Each structure stands twice: as C-alpha cells, then as structure tokens.
Amino acid sequence: MQIDSVVGTPNGEVNLSNDLSNEEIARYSRHLIMPEVALDGQKKLKSAKVLTIGAGGLGAPLAMYLAAAGVGTIGIVDFDVVDESNLQRQIIHGTKDVGRKKMESARDTIKDINPNVEVIEFEEALSSENALDIFKDFDIIVDGTDNFPTRYLVNDACVLLGKPNVYGSIFRFEGQASVFWAEHGPCYRCLYPEPPPPGLVPSCAEGGVLGILPGAIGVVQATETVKLILGAGDSLVGRLMLYDALGMSFREMKLRKDPDCPVCGENPTVTELIDYEEFCGIPQAAAAEKENGVPEITVSELKSKMENGSNTYVLDVREPHEYEVANIGVPLIPLGELPDRMSELNQNDEIAVHCKTGGRSAKAVKLLQDAGFANVYNVKGGITAWSEEIDARVPKY
Amino acid sequence: MSGKSVKVLLFGAAADLAGEREIEVNVGDDSSLDELWEAAIREYPRLSPMHGTLAFGINGEYAERNAKVSPGDEVAFLPPVSGG
Numbered sequence A: 001m002q003i004d005s006v007v008g009t010p011n012g013e014v015n016l017s018n019d020l021s022n023e024e025i026a027r028y029s030r031h032l033i034m035p036e037v038a039l040d041g042q043k044k045l046k047s048a049k050v051l052t053i054g055a056g057g058l059g060a061p062l063a064m065y066l067a068a069a070g071v072g073t074i075g076i077v078d079f080d081v082v083d084e085s086n087l088q089r090q091i092i093h094g095t096k097d098v099g100r101k102k103m104e105s106a107r108d109t110i111k112d113i114n115p116n117v118e119v120i121e122f123e124e125a126l127s128s129e130n131a132l133d134i135f136k137d138f139d140i141i142v143d144g145t146d147n148f149p150t151r152y153l154v155n156d157a158c159v160l161l162g163k164p165n166v167y168g169s170i171f172r173f174e175g176q177a178s179v180f181w182a183e184h185g186p187c188y189r190c191l192y193p194e195p196p197p198p199g200l201v202p203s204c205a206e207g208g209v210l211g212i213l214p215g216a217i218g219v220v221q222a223t224e225t226v227k228l229i230l231g232a233g234d235s236l237v238g239r240l241m242l243y244d245a246l247g248m249s250f251r252e253m254k255l256r257k258d259p260d261c262p263v264c265g266e267n268p269t270v271t272e273l274i275d276y277e278e279f280c281g282i283p284q285a286a287a288a289e290k291e292n293g294v295p296e297i298t299v300s301e302l303k304s305k306m307e308n309g310s311n312t313y314v315l316d317v318r319e320p321h322e323y324e325v326a327n328i329g330v331p332l333i334p335l336g337e338l339p340d341r342m343s344e345l346n347q348n349d350e351i352a353v354h355c356k357t358g359g360r361s362a363k364a365v366k367l368l369q370d371a372g373f374a375n376v377y378n379v380k381g382g383i384t385a386w387s388e389e390i391d392a393r394v395p396k397y
Numbered sequence B: 001m002s003g004k005s006v007k008v009l010l011f012g013a014a015a016d017l018a019g020e021r022e023i024e025v026n027v028g029d030d031s032s033l034d035e036l037w038e039a040a041i042r043e044y045p046r047l048s049p050m051h052g053t054l055a056f057g058i059n060g061e062y063a064e065r066n067a068k069v070s071p072g073d074e075v076a077f078l079p080p081v082s083g084g
Helices: A022-029 A039-048 A059-069 A102-113 A131-135 A148-162 A212-229 A282-291 A301-308 A320-323 A335-344 A360-370 A380-388 B013-019 B033-045 B047-051
Strands: A049-053 A073-077 A118-122 A140-143 A165-171 A176-179 A239-244 A249-254 A313-314 A351-354 A376-379 B005-010 B022-026 B056-060 B061-063 B074-078
Touching: A039 A212, A049 A059, A059 A073, A059 A102, A059 A212, A073 A102, A102 A118, A131 A148, A131 A360, A131 B074, A140 A212, A148 A165, A165 A212, A176 A212, A212 A239, A249 B061, A301 A380, A335 A360, A351 A360, A351 A380, A376 A380, B005 B013, B005 B033, B013 B047, B013 B074, B022 B033, B033 B047, B033 B074
Parallel strands: A049 A073, A049 A140, A073 A118, A140 A165, A313 A351, A351 A376, B005 B074
Antiparallel strands: A165 A176, A176 A239, A239 A249, B005 B022, B056 B061, B056 B074
16 A cells, blocks of 8 residues: 655655755665655655664664664663573674663664664653653654563554554564554454463463564564655555565465454544553453462472472473473473373372473473372472572573 | 365464464355364364464455355464564
C-alpha cells in the first residue's frame, strides 16, 4: 500500500529550516544521488522522530541503521542491563558494555555512528500509565519488545494515537514483520485478537533464537520505517511478512481489517489503555501455579542433603544437548521421555528433579506425583541457581 | 497422498509441537478450516492447545475459521510470536 510521508506538512513540503550541513551532505551522498531519496527525502529523515521499544535483538540493528540513515531523532525505551547472553545478537552492545545500562551503551553506539542524531532516552518500563505520553511526540513507533503484554500495549497505544506501529518478532529461525496502522489497515489485534495463554508460546529465552535472525527482521523494520518517512514504495500495511532462515524463504500473508476489532473496529470497546498483564493472563497463571504448586527444594537444601549422605535421587529432565553444555553429574531423562521411562525410577525414593530454571522440572514432579511417587521435589531455579549459588564451575547458559 | 489433501504449513511453536513444518491433511470437498483443524489434530494431537491462539491463512490470505478449504489449497497455521 502506498502511503504519503509521515513527516512534513500536509502538502508534502518539508521544513526548510532543516538544511543539511556540508558534513551531512557528504555523509548522505549515496542517498542524495537517488531520486527516491534526494535532498527532500534526506530532510524528511532528519525531521523524523522514531521511537523504538527495546534496545535488544530487534532494536539494536534497527537503531543503528536508522542512525546511519540520518533519522534526526531516535527515542529508545529500555531499562535493562547488558548481559553476556545478549551479545550473540544485540550488536549495538559490545563485550565492554556487559553490566552497563543498555540505554547508555545504545546511545554511545548511535552517537559513534552518527553524532547528528538526537537520542531521547526513556529508561523505564513501558506501561499503560506512561505509553501515551511517551509516544505522542514521535512519528513512528517500532515494536521490538520481547513479551505479549507489551506488544498489545504498543498496539493499542498506537491505535489510540493514530500512529504507525512497525512490528517485528522472532523465534528460533523464524521472524514476522508488518506495519500495523489502523488508519490505513489492520492492527495487531485484527490478526491476534486474544493473547496466547502464558507458557504456550515460548520466548527467545526459553526457545532460543539464531543470533542473526533479529538482524534480518530488525533491518526489515528499519526499511519499512524509512519508507514511511520518505513516503516511498509499498508499505507492509495489510501484509504479514514471514521469514524462515532455515528454508531461506520469505512468504507473505495478506491481512484484513477486522470490523469487529475491539480497538480499531467499527464499535471499539477498548478506548483507553488497559491492564495488559491481566489481559495476557499473567497474574492469573502465577496464582494458579501457586495454588497447584509442587513441593520445592532450594539448591542449598539440596546441597546439604547431598553432603549429609542422604539418599536423595537427583534427576535432570532437560534435553541431551543442554546436558552436554552443563550438568551436575546426575542421571538424565528428558521430560518428553519421562512418561515412558518411569520404570527406571524407584517410587519409594526421595527424588529431586531439576531442569534449567524450574519450569520443566515442575511438570516432571507433577507427572511423577500423578503416577504415585510420593516423595518428589522440584529444584527451585534449576541448574541456573546451582551455578549461581553453589558451584560457579557449572556454566550458566 | 490422495488428491483430496491440503498442504498445511506450520510456523513457530506450532511446527515445534507437531514436529513437522509441512503436513498433508485430507479433507472433503466442502470442508471448513475448523473441519480441517479437527482432522489435523487427530494426526497431531499435540497441536490441540494451540487452537484459540493461531491465525489461519489460505493461499496467502488471512482466513476466518469458517472459511472453506478445498483440496489443492495451501493452508498456514500461524502462532503468535513474542520474541524480540
């Protein structure tokens, strides 16, 4: 869909006070010689204000390319700290930045790429209380978040303010991208009216992600952002792009605007921001987990049991490829195989089950209890807690 | 596979649950997406909890659950993805 530039006056003129310096003209030379960008387009880029939600996998390449392209103002919302496990894909941060605030590290990289860019920092969690206020001064919002509540929040805030939401998301070897803009097409809720129940769709932290993947998708988001600023080409409005890195294929699905959409439909029922954690069932799931909780043992309790010669049988229910990365020398039965391999365990033993952080082992404890094992415990925090609190020689992954 | 089969492309968590990225599902001539879904989960029961969560596409276009599918169509099961 062709859409006019999001910046400039209604008749398409760009504020002439935004003249380019000689340094900028030299810097943007490869843009200026293309008629699709040229001086007018470069001035539009300089006038544009783009907000990226998150300086993580998607936000990193996005912010770097937008800075290099000459987008004048880049806002970033992020309150996280750079962790070693980020470096495999979040290329805006380097090894020296581990432990620093992502905001500071991202700002330094952007300024290094292009000192002409103004960086506006929002070092806070995006919430229903602050979202409209943060979004209102920006032309385009780019969604690079890593969780469903924030994705619905970004969508609804964009619909309420009439702003385009340049969407991207990633999982293992696959990515999706689109431009949700209710004034011209569908919004995220037209595609996914209901969030998935917590735990059904794994996050990158749970399911993993190819480090290069957010590069591919973040760059698609950056491209769509620049096209919206220039008013050039066919935008992804009304289309969902699907990328499969393993098959190396791009597909697309035509979307349709849902006339009954609760936020952008004909008779909207969501007319202000709501509680998105509640909407996504997060507090409900936590309460249910507490209610149906399985008996737990901490890593330090487990360690003293093992040292005191207790006969506690410790079982690892992760996958073999994880066991290869880190293990504490106990038997392995992957969760998926447990129902068929229970005969390998003794019903009368005291059994402590661990996984990476405690989720899968809780399911294993439940399975064993249901099968008649009476004395089974979930190791709280899993091998990650063991590595952090008991034995740092066990690598944390 | 018989000539009455529909190719179904699985994405993300749906592909992981089924253990396949592409499956063939047999349907009658005048079936709906919902009927195709029922046939698919008979073969791949682990997909079952995904039902309320998926978006469906037919031949590259978003489709409602009551939409008709015919042999030869290409259907997509698209779970939402949150990672960033």
